[in-house]
Amino acid sequence: MPGTRPLRLLHTSDVHIGDEAYPLLRLGGLTAAVDAAIEQRVDGLLIAGDLFDSARVKEPDVAAAWAQLARVQVPVMLIPGNHDCMGKPSIYSRISHRDAGEHVHFLCDPDGEHLTLQGLGLTVWARGMVDHEPAYFPLRGYERRKDGTWQVAMAHGHYIADGEETYRSSPAPEAMIGALGCDYLALGHWHRYQDVSANGVPAFYCGSPAEPGIDAGTANLVTLDPRAGVSVERVALARYDGPVR
Numbered sequence: 001m002p003g004t005r006p007l008r009l010l011h012t013s014d015v016h017i018g019d020e021a022y023p024l025l026r027l028g029g030l031t032a033a034v035d036a037a038i039e040q041r042v043d044g045l046l047i048a049g050d051l052f053d054s055a056r057v058k059e060p061d062v063a064a065a066w067a068q069l070a071r072v073q074v075p076v077m078l079i080p081g082n083h084d085c086m087g088k089p090s091i092y093s094r095i096s097h098r099d100a101g102e103h104v105h106f107l108c109d110p111d112g113e114h115l116t117l118q119g120l121g122l123t124v125w126a127r128g129m130v131d132h133e134p135a136y137f138p139l140r141g142y143e144r145r146k147d148g149t150w151q152v153a154m155a156h157g158h159y160i161a162d163g164e165e166t167y168r169s170s171p172a173p174e175a176m177i178g179a180l181g182c183d184y185l186a187l188g189h190w191h192r193y194q195d196v197s198a199n200g201v202p203a204f205y206c207g208s209p210a211e212p213g214i215d216a217g218t219a220n221l222v223t224l225d226p227r228a229g230v231s232v233e234r235v236a237l238a239r240y241d242g243p244v245r
Contacts (some may be wrong), residue, residue, distance in 0.1 A: 013188030018057030028240025029210025049081025
């Protein structure tokens with residue numbers, strides 16, 4: 001049963017704040033994603049892993065990232081990826097998402113956790129990545145809640161089509177996606193847009209908001225509508241190569 005009210009979510013991932021080769025480009029990508037969330041008047045922002053590039057990100061870059069997320073006036077759902085996973089050393093052992101504001105929610109439980117936002121009629125699930133390895137399945141353990149809310153899952157991993165070998169780290173097999181039964185699966189890890197929906201489950205990569213050699217990034221604008229269903233639109237993001245707001 002889908003939620004009872006329409007929702008609009010912006011889905012981004014693989015921002016890589018603190019990338020030593022392209023620091024301004026990466027921060028510009030986050031700025032552009034936040035700008036899009038504000039301009040599109042979304043109800044929530046999903047960041048599907050790799051907000052940060054490594055455990056070595058410097059404090060000014062962390063502060064700049066939190067300052068951007070502080071501009072968002074709606075709930076932000078953030079999960080770790082392979083670059084900023086929870087395994088030692090982890091950047092999250094020395095920084096806190098709370099510095100960006102109480103509206104930022106970090107889903108990092110390795111056993112998986114649900115976050116229910118009653119005001120939105122939305123439940124978001126994710127399983128926190130500890131180690132990026134073939135034995136870690138980011139979708140394992142998901143259960144759809146039957147509480148009348150929209151059910152969104154988030155995962156950072158490598159899509160594996162039916163029939164392919166699952167030797168890649170953090171695999172997200174097609175069959176596992178198709179068995180989720182959620183209303184939308186927000187994926188991160190691939191730096192390009194890709195529709196990997198399966199068995200009626202809308203599942204998408206959104207790509208990175210800023211990549212070297214690419215003029216402009218995109219994000220996914222996800223509309224959850226109890227009458228029209230789920231739709232996904234690619235939103236073009238501005239490119240910032242200089243100082244950002």
